[in-house]
Amino acid sequence: DGISCYFLNPRRIKKIMERQGVRGPKPRPLKGNILDMASLVSQTTSQDMKSINHDIVGRLLPHYVAWSKEYGKRFIFWNGVEPRMCLTETELIKDFLSKNSTTSGRSWQQQQGSKHFIGRGLLMANGKDWYHQRHIVAPTFMGDKLKSYAGYMVECTGEVLQSLQNAVESGQTEFEIGEYMTKLTADIISRTEFNTHYDKGKQIFHLLTVLQHLCAQATRKLYLPGSRFFPSKYNREIKSMKMEVERLLMEIIQSRKDCVEIGRSTSYGNDLLGMLLDEMQKKRESGFSLNLQLIMDECKTFFFAGHETTALLLTWAVMLLASNISWQEKVRTEVKQVCNGETPSVDHLSKLSLLNMVINETLRLYPPATVLPRMALEDIKLGDLHIPKGLSIWIPVLAIHHSKELWGEDANEFNPERFASKSFTSGRFIPFAAGPRNCVGQAFAIMEAKIILAMLLSRFSFVISENYRHAPVTVLTIKPKFGVQVCLKPLN
Numbered sequence: 001d002g003i004s005c006y007f008l009n010p011r012r013i014k015k016i017m018e019r020q021g022v023r024g025p026k027p028r029p030l031k032g033n034i035l036d037m038a039s040l041v042s043q044t045t046s047q048d049m050k051s052i053n054h055d056i057v058g059r060l061l062p063h064y065v066a067w068s069k070e071y072g073k074r075f076i077f078w079n080g081v082e083p084r085m086c087l088t089e090t091e092l093i094k095d096f097l098s099k100n101s102t103t104s105g106r107s108w109q110q111q112q113g114s115k116h117f118i119g120r121g122l123l124m125a126n127g128k129d130w131y132h133q134r135h136i137v138a139p140t141f142m143g144d145k146l147k148s149y150a151g152y153m154v155e156c157t158g159e160v161l162q163s164l165q166n167a168v169e170s171g172q173t174e175f176e177i178g179e180y181m182t183k184l185t186a187d188i189i190s191r192t193e194f195n196t197h198y199d200k201g202k203q204i205f206h207l208l209t210v211l212q213h214l215c216a217q218a219t220r221k222l223y224l225p226g227s228r229f230f231p232s233k234y235n236r237e238i239k240s241m242k243m244e245v246e247r248l249l250m251e252i253i254q255s256r257k258d259c260v261e262i263g264r265s266t267s268y269g270n271d272l273l274g275m276l277l278d279e280m281q282k283k284r285e286s287g288f289s290l291n292l293q294l295i296m297d298e299c300k301t302f303f304f305a306g307h308e309t310t311a312l313l314l315t316w317a318v319m320l321l322a323s324n325i326s327w328q329e330k331v332r333t334e335v336k337q338v339c340n341g342e343t344p345s346v347d348h349l350s351k352l353s354l355l356n357m358v359i360n361e362t363l364r365l366y367p368p369a370t371v372l373p374r375m376a377l378e379d380i381k382l383g384d385l386h387i388p389k390g391l392s393i394w395i396p397v398l399a400i401h402h403s404k405e406l407w408g409e410d411a412n413e414f415n416p417e418r419f420a421s422k423s424f425t426s427g428r429f430i431p432f433a434a435g436p437r438n439c440v441g442q443a444f445a446i447m448e449a450k451i452i453l454a455m456l457l458s459r460f461s462f463v464i465s466e467n468y469r470h471a472p473v474t475v476l477t478i479k480p481k482f483g484v485q486v487c488l489k490p491l492n
């Protein structure tokens with residue numbers, strides 16, 4: 001299986017795609033085009049940008065720019081031994097994402113690389129497993145359940161704003177807002193997942209962050225990712241840390257189960273974990289079983305998938321509002337009118353349409369997930385194309401969001417007004433992907449972003465600091481290389 005995965009299949013895939021007119025840069029043995037990509041990116045990102053502008057595709061995806069110039073809208077390249085076909089035609093993207101939620105999914109490489117920290121939770125599952133898990137998880141992010149998390153968000157935001165206020169009162173004026181947002185979204189997901197076991201949750205997630213870096217470091221040492229090949233020094237540390245994380249998670253889950261079993265309580269709790277256990281119980285009654293390992297993997301997955309992405313959305317939104325004062329004031333006025341001095345409630349949120357436009361425009365210019373890779377798990381028909389099993393479809397979200405062809409001449413400008421009418425066709429705005437396998441936490445993330453920004457705007461006014469260096473970089477997500485420094489002024 002390993003051999004065919006690495007050597008035979010790719011050659012066949014290359015031939016099949018060449019016959020359909022899809023070509024691309026010549027791959028090197030094992031490394032594919034990874035070195036070309038790395039050297040291009042290291043050139044384009046070696047310096048800060050000259051001004052705060054959003055023309056960042058050439059900087060962050062220089063290989064995409066070069067290859068699409070040379071080979072057209074569809075081209076094939078090699079991420080190591082994994083062949084990827086770039087897909088930019090919006091009709092095909094829509095078609096692909098709406099129809100192939102079980103016939104495409106995570107590659108073997110992706111699953112191996114994340115096995116030790118998020119395991120086989122929803123994000124990494126494929127096919128039937130994915131389908132069952134999605135039906136258990138999705139209800140915990142919808143309707144009244146979703147609304148019930150708003151209180152946790154308001155509480156955590158209040159605490160962080162208070163700490164900013166205290167710092168301002170003791171004389172600090174400049175803040176790196178990214179740090180605060182990262183801490184805040186981590187607090188919120190810990191609180192939402194584990195309400196009464198909140199502190200233990202924070203401890204778990206701290207360990208998980210360390211574990212994530214260890215796994216990334218271990219993979220970077222090799223062109224063939226996968227735990228089996230990790231150097232043993234990493235392997236031991238990774239394994240013991242994983243065990244510690246799971247021991248702590250099991251303690252929480254067990255204590256919830258005990259409470260129900262001895263009859264002290266009828267539900268597993270009013271948090272995400274409780275809802276997940278309730279859903280699992282319902283499914284069990286209809287004959288389906290979900291094991292505890294999977295529950296732990298889902299808990300880890302929500303943290304991993306939901307906290308950094310949301311923190312980045314917020315950090316870029318603050319950067320954009322701090323350098324576009326007229327929009328900052330417009331949104332603040334809206335928040336004042338709608339919330340009338342109260343802390344934002346779920347009912348307020350749907351009325352904050354300017355804020356919603358700013359959030360969308362932020363997600364368009366700085367989509368936290370810059371690319372979407374999905375591997376064909378079966379042969380797939382896509383428009384005029386035949387996609388063979390084993391080929392990954394690679395959707396360059398960032399490039400699509402900045403395309404002048406799709407968005408007009410001002411594609412690289414911050415102009416939330418473009419979201420005033422809802423007529424943006426799907427396929428060109430895909431920060432959360434689309435179709436049945438889109439982001440399950442999308443509504444959660446938007447609710448969280450609105451609450452945090454509304455509360456921040458009502459408490460402080462802010463401008464971008466002279467010390468801010470505009471230097472977006474991508475790893476998997478788009479980050480400000482040196483953070484986002486803003487000067488805060490309390491409002492009355």
Ligand code: HEM
Nearest residue numbers: 123302305306309310313368369431432433439440441445
């Ligand atoms: C601004 C914030 C967020 C962004 C931009 C974002 C983006 C995305 C994207 C693009 C995907 C699809 C990935 C792919 O198929 O390759 C995804 C999937 C997912 N996201 Fe999010 N996400 C955000 C917040 C969250 C939050 C808050 C949670 C949970 C608390 C979450 C949980 C998930 C999960 C579990 C999946 C996998 C869904 C599946 O495969 O069925 N995300 N997200």
